[in-house]
Amino acid sequence: LPVELDELETGHRREGIFYGFMILLQKMGLALALFLVGQVLDLAGFIERPPGGDIPIQPESALLAIRVAIGPLPTIFLIGGLVLAYFYPISQQVHQDIRLKLEARKQQQVDREEKPQN
Numbered sequence: 001l002p003v004e005l006d007e008l009e010t011g012h013r014r015e016g017i018f019y020g021f022m023i024l025l026q027k028m029g030l031a032l033a034l035f036l037v038g039q040v041l042d043l044a045g046f047i048e049r050p051p052g053g054d055i056p057i058q059p060e061s062a063l064l065a066i067r068v069a070i071g072p073l074p075t076i077f078l079i080g081g082l083v084l085a086y087f088y089p090i091s092q093q094v095h096q097d098i099r100l101k102l103e104a105r106k107q108q109q110v111d112r113e114e115k116p117q118n
Helices: 002-010 015-043 060-070 072-086 092-114
Strands: none
Touching: 002 015, 002 092, 015 060, 060 072
């Protein structure tokens, strides 16, 4: 997909760069999400359990924040991701065309290497 398009445009395979960037974005997104959930729980009045102490009774606002964080919120983000994926500009046909062009380019390189030099 993006790797093949990049290879078609640049002539280089750079999967490592794409993979590394994807992992970096995942880690940054996870860190931001955990920070925001912690802040929202704090604002909602979540009571932390002291080490070795009894489990505190949470206020209704904290329980509601937890319910929203594990139900509707991930669903909204999932639907948003599906919408973005639907509008992704590289369709199956475009991907197939890119792969055919890459195969043709590789075949031309093989043919040039096999052609005897006079």
